Amino acid sequence: MKRYLFPLILGVLGTAILVWLGVWQLQRLDLKEDMLARIQSRIDAAPVPLPANPDPSMKYDPVTVSGMTTGEEIDVLSGTKEQGGGYQIVSGFVTDDGRRIMVDRGFVPQDDRHAPRPPVRLDITGNLHWPDEKGSSTPDPNLSENIWFARDVPAMAAQLGTQPILVVASFVRGDAQGVQPIPVAIEGIPNNHLSYAVQWFMIAVAWAGMTAGLIWRIRQRKY
Template identity: 70%
Template sequence: MRRYLAPLVVGILGCAVLIQLGLWQLDRRDWKEGLLAEIVEGINAPPVPLPDQIDPSMKYLPVMVSGTTTGAEIDVLSHTREQGAGYQIVSRFITDDGRAILVDRGFVPQQMRRVERPPVRLQITGNLHWPQDASASTPAPNLDENIWFARDVEQMAATLDTLPVLVVASFVQGDNQGARPIPVAVEGIPNNHLSYAIQWFLIAATWAVMTLALIWRIRQRKY
């Protein structure tokens, strides 16, 4: 019996730790789902006028803003399921109270990228946003062609000489010049905790099978 004791203890302890990690991931999944629900509720809340003081803690705040585009814009490479490749148009926007901000007006298909979009007055309902689109493999923007591969609020603001404030439009009154708004949504926020939990449970099952196999081999040994 002593021959079985060490592998049995290791097997039980290993399975207990792995199962606990899986249960922890399930708890994390529940926490993330609650957080996403809060974000969705915030995104869909009644919009308010653009605050006087704005900072990233206001991410997703629904706002209303009126003003005029200047014709200056940044074209961010994008795509939609319906229209394929294209660009998100981020325009320099002067609010009625004189502030220069960024407005993500939405998506245009590739053939409309070079269509002229002169200054136009718009009333926009949308959300404040500080997207984190870039990854370590994202190329730097092609400033000569005005093609960007990710939205970077600080860098876009410096390029268009605006405050580091981005409003992502969900509804536009006025001539949006062919751009179709893509409202802020939670689909891009990862919630992979269930798959992580399944992985831990599978590892625990594998650990248990290996433990039983080891005990069986020990039993087959001759004294």
Template identity: 65%
Template sequence: MRRSIIPPLIFGIVGTAILMTLGFWQLRRMEWKEAMLAEIQTGIDAAAQPLPAEIDPSMKYMPVLVEGRTTGEEILVLSGTKERGGGYNVISGFVTSDGRRILLDRGFVDQDQRHDPRPPAALRVRGNLHWPQEKGSATPEPDLDAGIWFARDVPEMARMLDTEPVLVVAAAAEGDLQGVDPIPVSIDGVPNSHLSYAVQWFLFAATCAGMTLWFIWRIRRRTY
């Protein structure tokens, strides 16, 4: 009995078209993500302004300028850098010159600096408002006995240090830095995997087209 190549041909064309469409959709998503990241970076790099009276997460990445004193109370969040290896982000209570109590991510210290004294110090800080999304279902709870946290959880840190739930991440600071190196907010950790997804869909489309051609060749070979 002679088998028709029409059904597998239609199936292959439709399947390949769908897979190609998904690949092009991922390319459009990549362009959208790149534009969004560029917009965020522009906002990060904008001129700093005084801390707004009313603050909410919609202001994420807003550049601000704050002046005041650390309280001497701090939280150490497990962290690390490529240059210096493992260490901690120092999150300090900070009282601004107009009396507001906020959180200040002063930056990084390495393992050897963990127990260094960091008493109250006057600072002038240029930084960015931030609400990190670092805590997941697998993140351990803070080790309060050791004084180590495993994620920057703004509401919980604010309760611990008795501040507003407002975090400023220092980009640069003037004053007694006490060995803490600022780590500015960056978009480097924001994922943009759409190109790899697009390549995968195009490879699936090529495989589908190749399998269709092979199947049709097999049918025609058996028929003739």
């Protein structure tokens, strides 16, 4: 019996830890789904005029702004399933009360990137946003070509000479100049906890199987 003890303890302990990791991921899944539901409720709330001093705690809040684009823009490398590669157009925007902010007007295909987009009056409904897109591996923007690889609100504001406020348009009234709005959506927020849980449970099954196989081999030994 002693020869079974160590592999049995190792097998039971390892399987228990792996199952616990799977359960932990399921618990995190519940928390993430609750968080996504709360974000969706904020996105879907009734829009209000742009607050006086927006800050990142207001991320996803729906707002309305009216004013003029400045004709200055930042082109963020992007793409859609329907149209393939292209750019998100982030424009400087002067509101009717004189505030300089930024508006993510939406998507243009690659071929329309250099189409003229002079200053135009727009009434925009959208959501405040502070995207967390820039990582350690994200290249710095190519300023000479005006190509950015992530939306970085402080850096874009410095480039366009605006406040660090970004409104992502969901509806535009006026001449959209061929730019298709891409509203803020929870689909872009990663939620992989279910797949992680399945992986941990599969590893637990494999661990238990290897333990059973090892014990079977021990039983087959002849002394």
